[in-house]
Each structure stands twice: as structure tokens, then as C-alpha cells.
Amino acid sequence: MTTCPKCRAETATPLCCSACGALVAPERAPTPFEVFGLEPGLTVDGAALKRRLIELSRRMHPDFFATGGDELRELAERNTAELNRAYEVLANELERADWLVRALGGPDERTERALPQAFLMEVLEWNESLEEARRSPASPTARRALESLAAALAKERERQVAHLRAALVPTPERGSPRLAEARKELNALRYVERTLGEIRALQLEASTAQS
Template sequence: MAFDFSLDHFSLFGLQRTFALDSAVLESAYRALQTQYHPDRAASLPDADKRQALQAATRVNEAFQLLKSPISRARYLLQLVGVDTQEETNTKMPVAFLMQQMEWRETVADARASQDMPALDQLAEDLGKERRGLEAALVIDLDVQHDYEHAALTVRKLRFLEKLDQEIGDAVEVLLD
């Protein structure tokens, strides 16, 4: 029941280090490892082996959660090649993206003030399209062109969208209460 803690998350699941990945293959590999390293399988073993089984199961779960999230997977791939996305410190964005952000935030505020649930639904749908477009760009940046600087910018854009999506969710909750 030996577990190699030195493996990166992709190697752990037997996957290539790529942004584009087949979620069904990831899920299947996860279930196999989850079964193999489940702590219940070590119940009759010495305490040290039980601890290692628990650590292995925890690592498998953490790796799966990270890889199944596109933004986390992109961050991790960039980290593996030594690139920091600087999400907390680098807020420099293209002017067009910043203008779009302002428009989206105004839409959230207006929809919330006027209790316009359809406007929030439409904005959430629009953001979903934008997010999918940025994720498609990450496939090109990370897997094809290896343009890590542009990929880091795209991750920062996705982080903005993630925050905006949370604002929409908060506005919906207020309207539903």
C-alpha cells in the first residue's frame, strides 16, 4: 500500500500535464485511487500504516479537487513551471476587460436594486460564456503555445469572473430572501 508523495497531481492520476483533460478519465482514476488508498482498507494495520493511508487518501482527494477545477488546474500547471499568477498583487488588466468588468458590476447593482432576477440570470449566462472562452484560451496558452505569461493573465481574468459570479450569487440570495 505504498504511496509516492513525491508525485505531482497529474502523475498521481496517470495523466499528462495538460490543461485540457478528460473529466471522465480523471474521475475514473480518482475512484481507483480512492478505493486503493481508502483508510478503511488499513483498519487492521499498525497505526503508522493507518496514518499513511489517511494521508494518501487526503492527498488523492485534494489532488482531485484541484484538477477538476479549471482555474485551480491552470494555477497548478503554471506553478509547476515556476510561474506565479500574482492574482493578489498584479491587478493590471487590458482596458477593454476592465471596462467590461465595470459594466457587469453596474448590471449586478442595477438588477439588485430593481429586483430584476432575469437580468441576473442573463448576466450569469453571459459570464459562463466568457469563462468558457477564457478556459478555451488556456488550452491554447498552456498546452499548445506554452505562453505562460498570457496564461497567468487569463487566470487573473478568470479570478475576476469568479468574484463577479459570487456577487451575482449574493444578489440572487438577497432577492430570494
């Protein structure tokens, strides 16, 4: 809880007062969870988060402070940038998990590069069929291969997200070994996400070439 410097009310977000609506300059950069007035944790209600984003934007957006002088306008600009950044982190489960692991003192992706053991064998197989599809993404064989690869990856993604949730819900203690487990799952998930992204791009190219 932060105290509003203007009306002294307790306010749920450190960026603007929930009572009088005044913009507040935070003393230190707030965490994404603090910005939205939430307890840190992997589980977030997406629809509620979006409603809150719009509610807070309606209070702090620089569009509404354009005539209020440079200082106020810049504060609105900074606070809204902070709000939007916090939303980017909280709206995406993997970003949220990544933030939690760091915040709880867990390893980052540079210190813990390992992947879950079972995953490695599959990666080799996937890479091979992806390599083939890259050569001629519009051919019928490649299209089918991409489709089944996408399906396999989506299933793998579900499995990994379940592991990630098991590692981070309930929220672990600082320094818990579950954080390293979560990091490994995140490393694998990053690979899966990137590959799925590339498959989507290849499929887009193919559908354009087709029509």
C-alpha cells in the first residue's frame, strides 16, 4: 500500500491514487504485481487484468494530461509506460513465471541453461523435420509435416506448462530448489515458443504463396 501525497488516502497502486485520482511519482520502480495491486503469484485472472489496465489507463494516460504542463505530462507518460510494461509481464504466463523465478532469487537463463532430460531427444527429432519443411514450405508434404509438428509442439507445451505450474504454485520460498526446476521448464518452453512462432511464419508464407 502507498499513501497518496495529495489526499493521504491509502492507494492500491503506487502510480495513481484510487481515492482522488492524482498521479503519484513512485519512490522506487514498482514491481509489475504492485502496479496492478496484486500479490505475486503465477495465477492471474486475465480478464480482470485487462479490465484493470483500462481502468488505470483512463486515469493516467498522457492524452489526458496534455494541457497540464510539462511536469504532469511527463509523469503521466512515465507512469503509463510503467503500467504498460507491467501488463506485458503479467498478461503472459511465461513472462510472469520468468519474473517470479528472478524475483525469488532463482537462476536466470544464463546461469541455468539446462533443459529437462526427456525434452532433448525430442528436440533433435523436431529440428530435423523443421529443417526439411524450411526447404520448401509450400509443398504438400511440408505442409502436412508442419501441421503435425505444430500439433506435437502444442501438446508438449501443455505438458511443460503443467510442470511449470507444479513448480511455481503455490509460490515457492526464496531460494527453493523448485525455482531451478521452473527455470529448466522455461528454457524448454522458450524453445517450443520460438519453434511454434517459426512454424506459424512458414505457414503464413505458404498460404500467401498458395493464393
